Amino acid sequence: MKLWGGRFTKETNKLVDEYTASIYFDQELAEQDILGSLAHVNMLGKCGILSDKDVQTITGGLKKVAEKIRSGEAAFSVSNEDIHMNIEKMLIDEIGPVGGKLHTGRSRNDQVALDMHLYLREKVVELVGLLIKLQQSFLKQAKENLDTVLPGYTHLQRAQPVLFAHHMMAYYNMFDRDLERLKDGWKRINQMPLGAGALAGTTFPIDREYVAELLHFDGVYENSMDAVSDRDFIVEFLSHASLIITHLSRLSEELVLWSSQEFSFVELDDSFCTGSSIMPQKKNPDVAELVRGKTGRVYGNLIGLLTVLKGLPLAYNKDMQEDKEGMFDTVKTLHGALSLFAPMIETMKVNQTQMKNAVSRDFSNATDLADYLVNKGMPFREAHEVVGKTVLYCIQHNKYLQDLSLDEYREFSSLFDNDIYQAIAIETVVNARDVQGGTARNRVEKQIQLAEQTLIQHNEWWQEHKQKIDVSL
Numbered sequence: 215m216k217l218w219g220g221r222f223t224k225e226t227n228k229l230v231d232e233y234t235a236s237i238y239f240d241q242e243l244a245e246q247d248i249l250g251s252l253a254h255v256n257m258l259g260k261c262g263i264l265s266d267k268d269v270q271t272i273t274g275g276l277k278k279v280a281e282k283i284r285s286g287e288a289a290f291s292v293s294n295e296d297i298h299m300n301i302e303k304m305l306i307d308e309i310g311p312v313g314g315k316l317h318t319g320r321s322r323n324d325q326v327a328l329d330m331h332l333y334l335r336e337k338v339v340e341l342v343g344l345l346i347k348l349q350q351s352f353l354k355q356a357k358e359n360l361d362t363v364l365p366g367y368t369h370l371q372r373a374q375p376v377l378f379a380h381h382m383m384a385y386y387n388m389f390d391r392d393l394e395r396l397k398d399g400w401k402r403i404n405q406m407p408l409g410a411g412a413l414a415g416t417t418f419p420i421d422r423e424y425v426a427e428l429l430h431f432d433g434v435y436e437n438s439m440d441a442v443s444d445r446d447f448i449v450e451f452l453s454h455a456s457l458i459i460t461h462l463s464r465l466s467e468e469l470v471l472w473s474s475q476e477f478s479f480v481e482l483d484d485s486f487c488t489g490s491s492i493m494p495q496k497k498n499p500d501v502a503e504l505v506r507g508k509t510g511r512v513y514g515n516l517i518g519l520l521t522v523l524k525g526l527p528l529a530y531n532k533d534m535q536e537d538k539e540g541m542f543d544t545v546k547t548l549h550g551a552l553s554l555f556a557p558m559i560e561t562m563k564v565n566q567t568q569m570k571n572a573v574s575r576d577f578s579n580a581t582d583l584a585d586y587l588v589n590k591g592m593p594f595r596e597a598h599e600v601v602g603k604t605v606l607y608c609i610q611h612n613k614y615l616q617d618l619s620l621d622e623y624r625e626f627s628s629l630f631d632n633d634i635y636q637a638i639a640i641e642t643v644v645n646a647r648d649v650q651g652g653t654a655r656n657r658v659e660k661q662i663q664l665a666e667q668t669l670i671q672h673n674e675w676w677q678e679h680k681q682k683i684d685v686s687l
């Protein structure tokens with residue numbers, strides 16, 4: 215007999231049961247569902263809707279069901295459709311008909327919304343912890359590479375030299391915004407929908423604020439139809455997740471390039487690479503490649519949920535059951551990627567000599583040659599032209615700018631003098647970018663100092679919110 219079977223005269227078609235059930239995947243919400251029920255029943259007692267005795271029996275029963283689920287003893291059934299009815303059924307089996315009082319003043323519509331908020335707020339705190347670790351790994355590489363220069367690229371063509379520390383701090387900053395976005399979204403995740411009932415509220419004199427307090431929510435949804443209808447807090451998370459994996463994917467691409475024999479800028483630790491079943495010499499950057507590849511599913515989950523929601527009339531529609539698998543999948547995909555990336559970056563060996571060699575045999579100091587002429591009074595546009603011709607001359611004579619004699623330079627402009635060699639030396643070129651956010655060593659040191667302070671704040675947020683989600687009833 216179904217929990218909702220009263221109105222029906224026939225059994226549900228087996229295929230319908232299988233097709234409409236969500237228990238295959240929403241069993242992931244078992245802990246959150248029971249926690250929500252413990253808070254709900256506690257509130258029903260406090261408001262005099264259930265007797266203390268019933269509350270005690272139901273609370274005890276829910277705890278037993280929780281134990282059985284944790285130990286793997288409990289068997290979920292498709293004919294009970296979803297995690298909510300599976301647990302309610304288990305409760306009734308455990309303590310008898312009084313278990314049927316648990317659902318007083320509640321609907322699965324506000325119940326499932328509550329579970330999703332509880333689940334996502336925990337996961338976001340976990341992900342923030344992992345992002346902090348990733349940021350620490352960039353910081354470590356940055357500190358160790360304040361004297362490592364490599365070519366900076368635009369269009370993947372050598373552009374201007376930068377410190378490897380600067381390149382690492384670029385990623386640090388991207389992930390810093392990602393982290394800030396997660397923190398900001400968390401405020402909207404931590405809102406309490408229960409009490410909305412099916413859509414209109416409930417006739418029982420419940421206390422929503424009390425439930426919010428028990429579960430450490432920051433507030434309650436003001437509108438019952440909104441509370442059960444929207445999934446924007448999930449969409450927002452999926453969008454934040456998409457940016458995180460975009461950043462990871464760009465970094466992955468660089469790691470793949472840098473660890474190729476052609477670049478040989480870095481070597482990933484053996485423990486983060488894999489081999490080939492046929493080519494004995496291979497060491498492949500599989501983790502980076504796979505993260506780059508998994509970007510597709512994370513974007514897909516975002517577009518999937520947006521599309522589910524776009525045509526739905528208020529309030530709850532069964533379509534919304536489709537919010538879960540994508541969210542679980544994105545959480546797991548990010549969790550895996552971030553857990554691997556922090557130690558992979560931390561243990562990555564940077565080939566400083568190879569980077570230096572690259573930057574000494576290229577034209578990435580050409581802008582500085584132009585700036586040199588500008589400092590001697592030539593308009594920049596003219597200087598650009600002169601240096602362009604000088605570079606062309608070098609290419610035709612198989613030379614680099616630093617190889618030219620002063621006589622050769624003077625063929626291009628009489629403004630050139632002996633100080634030109636110092637002006638286009640790699641260290642000068644890097645340290646000349648002495649503006650806020652520039653790659654000069656002292657500016658990168660400043661970025662690192664700032665980042666260290668910020669990480670202390672992130673860490674405080676993380677500790678505080680770990681406590682907040684730690685609810686035991």
Ligand code: ARG
Nearest residue numbers: 236296322323326530534535
């Ligand atoms: N399994 C459902 C879901 O995930 C729970 C809510 C069902 N509500 C309903 N009225 N059928 O969305």
